[in-house]
Amino acid sequence: MSRARSHLRAALFLAAASARGVTTQVAARRGLSAWPVPQEPSMEYQDAVRMLNTLQTNAGYLEQVKRQRGDPQTQLEAMELYLARSGLQVEDLDRLNIIHVTGTKGKGSTCAFTECILRSYGLKTGFFSSPHLVQVRERIRINGQPISPELFTKYFWHLYHRLEETKVDLAVVEVGIGGAYDCTNIIRKPVVCGVSSLGIDHTSLLGDTVEKIAWQKGGIFKQGVPAFTVLQPEGPLAVLRDRAQQISCPLYLCPMLEALEEGGPPLTLGLEGEHQRSNAALALQLAHCWLQRQDHHGAGEPKASRPGLLWQLPLAPVFQPTSHMRLGLRNTEWPGRTQVLRRGPLTWYLDGAHTASSVQACVRWFRQALQGRERPSGGPEVRVLLFNATGDRDPAALLKLLQPCQFDYAVFCPNLTEVSSTGNAETGFHHVGQADLELLTSDQQNFTVTLDQVLLRCLEHQQHWNHLDEEQASPDLWSAPSPEPGGSTSLLLAPHPPHTCSASSLVFSCISHALQWISQGRDPIFQSPSPPKGLLTHPVAHSGAGVLREAAAIHVLVTGSLHLVGGVLKLLEPALSQ
Template sequence: MSTRSYKDAVEHLNSLQSNAATLDAARAANTRMTSTGILDTLEYLERIGYKPEDLNAMNVIHITGTKGKGSTSAFTDSILRRTKPDWKIGLYTSPHLVAVRERIRINGQPLSEEDFAKYFFEVWDRLQANTARKREDTPLMPAYFRFITLVAFHVFLEMKVDATVLEVGVGGTYDCTNIVPTPVVTGVTALGIDHVNVLGKTLKEIAWQKGGIYKSGVPALTVPQPEEGMVVLRERAEELKASEFIITPPVPGFPDLKLGLAGAHQYQNATIAAHLARTFLRVRDSYSDENPLPAPFVEGLKNAKWPGRCQMVPDPVHLRTTWFLDGAHTVESLDCCIDWFVSPGQALPMDTTSTSSKPRVLIFNCTSGRSGPSFLGGINQKIISQLEAYKSSEDVTTFFDEVVFCANVTYADGAFKGDLTAVSIPEADLAELKTQHQLADAWSKIHPTFPKDKLHVLPSIEHAVRIVHKLGEGERPVDVLVTGSLHLVGGVIEVAGLSKVAL
């Protein structure tokens, strides 16, 4: 047993991924996205030796939302670690960028490969040894995300954490993280309209899903929301008998605070994180500091890290290259990304009346080419508005010197890094680069005069990085924006050798 390695664990975990055909069929039938998913997870929990009530010992701060739930989790974790340095703080997030063990952290550090393998196979072996099921239609083994969630619960209980910051995977009501009976506090970040447009859901339906993490006797927090969504969240808090419903007010001192995460949108995430942390500490530790922003909170917010989100990384080897990494993958998050990137001191020179001498490269991918026109159109319009706002003399058509659309395949030989393996991409799509060609066509329609030899459709991330490295051999510094997909960002960090400086 002890010889089973981290690599073995990753291979076993990847065997639980659903392929593209299975996912498409499930979406079409809308199956296993309802309460059956919760029932399945509860069965798996029992099979590995726990009762739902056992999970309360993790002391959970449960966080969901359409936008900002990951950043809010990172802020909350950072605040708690500075406020209670003697505590053991667990953090569970998704997805990972480079290594799956990033999803489960103790005191800010991902599990070591040895610990991940140890706890992984303890859960795996218990499920394999105990195959009795209460419901015949419950699969023998959990799907990928459910399994790693069970591993996280097992880790946090075995390590006896003092607090757990638990990010919802998808939705809220039916998410497998939502089996904790009594969290300490729950929070909902921004309800964006992207899910309305892309998934065909109404804002009320989205709010109903997110509000499903509210629990009886537990404080229910939310950021300010569109009125239609706020009404539903308030109703859910009442229906589920939350102890209080709080719309998080502004925190004095925030406008002057430089947050650890870049982007103006992060101030809303930092605000609810501060309220979540304060509420948690009040409930669990009788915390009573009357300062609206105590010193440990300030330190936590200033030092929070959340790789791959509005992150500028100087290349440690190719010194003329600067990477701008943001896994934005919705219209609204891409808008925030460009707001950050196309600003003075980032991609624009401090003197915005001059034209930048730096070549700029866009590396982009998304999960479906059907979303490409709206994504790229939104990027284009945001660049235009940013250039106008800063009175820049630059032209949107020539803002990027090279544009690359590549598949999320890690290496040029067609292989994935084990932790980045994705069987959910249709084989035909990969073989024909269908999505990437759709993106290139959309770009050409937006910018008909963009040089064809500067527009690249490539089969792997390694191919894209090669273009950047070749460009970086010139005399001028190079700025590279990588966005559209967290999987893409993670692959670039891996292939470009940025792990030590980015993670």
């Protein structure tokens, strides 16, 4: 079996196993095979994606599995069985040059930096990451580009077919959730491992303290394989150190990026935000280590300063970044992470932050970006928050962190690009049935979460926001007006007259409707149809629409969920869906 065949089939296997958080343990309990029976060659890309998405589970089911599964090691054993059934063996993965990266926040950005650095050396790179923003093909990249729909479809249904031209020199693989029992941890012989910044996330699966989470992340360490991490709080760093010592894994602490910049020009990063410097520092060490272990010339000359010890961990070497490394850092693109789109009077700030620490970093980035802008003349500036949070995260805590941004409007919607909705007077908000999702692409469908549930969650987010604004009057979330007889339904789910809250907040049934109201037709690329009847009767929507139409500048921060950011990008950047 060629390396090319091994790599692509392994990547597709990991994509299926990790799609939307699914575990093979779950698939086994549901009686699902690792792969669908190969279909006729006429099967379309969307058919393959829909089949992938049938393996999804919601958070409640994952929690049930967690309680019942006993020894989590059985999950990795099941992964090996499914791998074998796909025609691969774990030994096939051993022959790949893999850089394995985990962490709570920044692991995707670290992977993006690392891949771009090594690609700048002329190496052919593979990149596996999750989740995707717009299309599932984003999870598998060759030389920075998602594989084509044709290749994805072909090799999803026919994994055994040979594809020599996809051979890569190395693969950068991002962990999905955790590390120890993540499906990517069937990788036994990576070249080097990395752990980005740690924080609290996925507590129902990984534990409710950062130390417990650190134990899970350290599960990717392998005997004799060097690993690198960035500066962490003392508690979780001690856990990582102990995990590494138990299996004789050499673990190093990355010096700050400033140490590598001494004696040379400052490093320019393709990703904005101060927190990206930590990810870049880790990426440089991973790339440097990989190049050295491959006896590659031009790995970077060591500097005179000698490594020391910090928190009982040796410091990684300080070296002079090469021109290739500088080029890679500067050219790195990672959509949806501290991304800025400037469109006429609108500036969209996109960041998929969804933990307390990552939202704090997002707020710092957003506020710094506003401070450095040119102030427009001829009208006011308006700040808008577009937010959603999913899973077991605490939306009230995240929203509280966002308050210093001083938004004029807070907008909430599910992670659904478009829906066709019908009014439901009994519940007081628009019920959207599963059959009404013709406009929702299958890459973004979730078959196990009902539309009622996600809409209710958005209403709860709105209530949290209004409470944070110290408004005494409790809004009535169930008083949305019924649609006009024979007319279109309103975009809005719950009205908030001005006298009920000090800040203007709105809930929309989907991302498209939210963007319609925010942009007011002023985005030169996102041009939506006329708003449905009933929208202009909503006091906040009506008055806000006038403000947005007259504003000299509109700054929109989209955050709280990578899937929300992905849906926004799908509409603002149509080329991403092609």
